[in-house]
Amino acid sequence: xxxxxxxxxxxxxxxxxxADDKSLELLGLLPNGKMLRSKLILxxxxxxxxxxxxxxxxxxxxxxSLLHDDVIDDATTRRGKQTIxxxxxxxxxxxxxxxxxxxxxxxxxxxxxxxxxTISNAVTLLSVGELLxxxxxxxxxxxxxxxxxxxxxxxxxxxEASAKxxxxxxxxxxxxxxxYGKNLGLAFQMVDDIxxxxxxxxxxxxPAMLDFVEGKVTIPYLFTYExxxxxDKTKLENFYKKxxxxxxxxxxxxxxxxTNAIQDSIALAQKFGSNAIEAIKDENNEDLVLIMKAxxxxxx
Amino acid sequence: xxxxxxxxxxxxxxxxxxADDKSLELLGLLPNGKMLRSKLILxxxxxxxxxxxxxxxxxxxxxxSLLHDDVIDDATTRRGKQTIxxxxxxxxxxxxxxxxxxxxxxxxxxxxxxxxxTISNAVTLLSVGELLxxxxxxxxxxxxxxxxxxxxxxxxxxxEASAKxxxxxxxxxxxxxxxYGKNLGLAFQMVDDIxxxxxxxxxxxxPAMLDFVEGKVTIPYLFTYExxxxxDKTKLENFYKKxxxxxxxxxxxxxxxxTNAIQDSIALAQKFGSNAIEAIKDENNEDLVLIMKAxxxxxx
Numbered sequence: 001x002x003x004x005x006x007x008x009x010x011x012x013x014x015x016x017x018x019a020d021d022k023s024l025e026l027l028g029l030l031p032n033g034k035m036l037r038s039k040l041i042l043x044x045x046x047x048x049x050x051x052x053x054x055x056x057x058x059x060x061x062x063x064x065s066l067l068h069d070d071v072i073d074d075a076t077t078r079r080g081k082q083t084i085x086x087x088x089x090x091x092x093x094x095x096x097x098x099x100x101x102x103x104x105x106x107x108x109x110x111x112x113x114x115x116x117x118t119i120s121n122a123v124t125l126l127s128v129g130e131l132l133x134x135x136x137x138x139x140x141x142x143x144x145x146x147x148x149x150x151x152x153x154x155x156x157x158x159x160e161a162s163a164k165x166x167x168x169x170x171x172x173x174x175x176x177x178x179x180y181g182k183n184l185g186l187a188f189q190m191v192d193d194i195x196x197x198x199x200x201x202x203x204x205x206x207p208a209m210l211d212f213v214e215g216k217v218t219i220p221y222l223f224t225y226e227x228x229x230x231x232d233k234t235k236l237e238n239f240y241k242k243x244x245x246x247x248x249x250x251x252x253x254x255x256x257x258x259t260n261a262i263q264d265s266i267a268l269a270q271k272f273g274s275n276a277i278e279a280i281k282d283e284n285n286e287d288l289v290l291i292m293k294a295x296x297x298x299x300x
Numbered sequence: 301x302x303x304x305x306x307x308x309x310x311x312x313x314x315x316x317x318x319a320d321d322k323s324l325e326l327l328g329l330l331p332n333g334k335m336l337r338s339k340l341i342l343x344x345x346x347x348x349x350x351x352x353x354x355x356x357x358x359x360x361x362x363x364x365s366l367l368h369d370d371v372i373d374d375a376t377t378r379r380g381k382q383t384i385x386x387x388x389x390x391x392x393x394x395x396x397x398x399x400x401x402x403x404x405x406x407x408x409x410x411x412x413x414x415x416x417x418t419i420s421n422a423v424t425l426l427s428v429g430e431l432l433x434x435x436x437x438x439x440x441x442x443x444x445x446x447x448x449x450x451x452x453x454x455x456x457x458x459x460e461a462s463a464k465x466x467x468x469x470x471x472x473x474x475x476x477x478x479x480y481g482k483n484l485g486l487a488f489q490m491v492d493d494i495x496x497x498x499x500x501x502x503x504x505x506x507p508a509m510l511d512f513v514e515g516k517v518t519i520p521y522l523f524t525y526e527x528x529x530x531x532d533k534t535k536l537e538n539f540y541k542k543x544x545x546x547x548x549x550x551x552x553x554x555x556x557x558x559t560n561a562i563q564d565s566i567a568l569a570q571k572f573g574s575n576a577i578e579a580i581k582d583e584n585n586e587d588l589v590l591i592m593k594a595x596x597x598x599x600x
Contacts, residue, residue, distance in 0.1 A: 099424060117406065
């Protein structure tokens with residue numbers, strides 16, 4: 001998609017404006033993401049100068065949040081590439097995140113006021129979501145509501161805001177597109193949480209089954225815990241935040257299977273996917289339906 | 301100054317809007333600063349709803365930058381209080397910084413567009429300044445220009461933007477007040493760098509003479525290095541980033557004295573102070589002159 005190249009060029013041009021050599025060097029070291037948020041914006045608002053700038057701003061915000069995320073998670077690889085905190089140090093990753101955040105906010109102030117508000121408010125939610133993620137990773141969380149609130153804020157809020165902002169720019173129904181983005185975001189995070197369990201480390205570009213070791217009780221773990229007997233519940237609690245042996249991993253995978261946890265997590269992600277499609281049923285936007293379907297109809 | 305209390309209340313009200321208990325708890329643990337930026341804004345724009353909101357936004361940005369700064373410097377105390385990274389962990393300090401930053405930016409989008417641009421652009425400079433600070437702390441920096449560029453970005457840019465934004469709100473000459481803020485900011489950082497050497501740890505609320513240990517070659521070190529003979533230059537290079545013995549500290553203090561480094565650093569800070577006062581000579585704002593004078597005419 002050539003237009004995504006234009007978004008990359010816009011990001012490069014923004015970072016060049018900062019006139020700091022180190023920032024330019026660091027930008028070149030970031031992995032290329034899927035640019036999901038840009039794809040949505042372009043499918044809703046079309047490709048024009050305004051929408052490309054919005055894409056660039058949102059991608060910079062997303063990159064900034066990942067730079068801070070990698071420090072928080074002590075992540076050394078992302079998408080198979082070494083992270084900035086691994087290549088340099090935490091300081092560099094924190095500060096480069098701040099630079100991308102603030103440059104994005106600076107460019108937002110030149111845009112439509114409602115768009116600027118919508119995106120920056122989502123960044124507040126996103127940051128609260130990250131903090132909630134840290135809090136929920138301290139003790140074994142068994143609350144579905146807390147998990148849902150956290151993934152809404154951490155992942156769905158910026159996708160929701162991207163879709164809504166694109167609708168504002170294109171004079172389309174902002175509520176419908178916001179609802180699409182929110183549900184897509186929730187489905188996206190659940191799919192991500194499922195893949196952590198079902199994919200191998202090579203495909204993930206990071207160690208497999210890392211979430212539980214890091215204290216993250218994601219949707220498959222919530223389901224399997226809820227449906228386990230007392231003895232197995234205790235076993236799950238003992239496995240929490242531990243590097244598991246092969247036997248223990250095998251037991252865990254079997255537990256997922258007997259409790260239907262993976263299957264039902266997929267079904268739940270699909271339900272959010274249907275909600276997303278339902279939200280834009282009157283918008284005649286087949287591309288957005290395809291994006292949503294591709295995300296939830298994959299092989300797990 | 302009762303009006304500063306109103307700024308604090310506005311900050312509290314903004315953080316309450318985020319509806320996150322942890323954020324509210326963390327806000328309560330931040331040390332009370334001098335609120336220099338708020339004082340300037342209020343002296344330029346007067347006290348009204350708009351200016352108080354601007355103060356709150358700027359103080360939140362300043363607090364956010366300190367939260368990230370403390371992680372970067374591994375600081376355990378600030379103003380005699382334990383830092384958030386010491387009380388909790390780096391994660392919490394990074395994320396709470398992001399929350400304060402993004403909430404401040406969200407509120408900026410509701411303000412005058414030029415004010416929003418001026419403040420957010422200063423945050424980009426500030427973040428670049430922090431990164432430059434990290435870079436300059438890696439090897440012994442002997443360039444005055446690099447030092448000046450770094451302290452302008454890291455410290456003066458947000459003070460400059462605060463004064464300029466206040467002038468925009470009050471329909472006053474923005475260039476004059478910006479120049480005042482910039483020079484005051486430069487003087488302020490130099491004074492801070494001098495105090496690191498001349499004050500004891502109790503008064504500083506952190507260990508004394510910490511800058512050089514952390515790799516920061518501040519203005520007194522630049523002067524003393526420049527004026528030292530080859531042998532003493534080597535000695536200074538050997539002391540760089542080292543915990544010094546009492547004898548070594550004594551030698552260093554003597555070197556400052558024989559090279560007039562402290563005295564001339566004070567004179568330089570005073571020169572920036574005079575520039576600040578000169579910039580607003582036609583503005584009839586005696587309070588701003590007094591603020592500047594109080595900063596540079598103190599006992600060192």
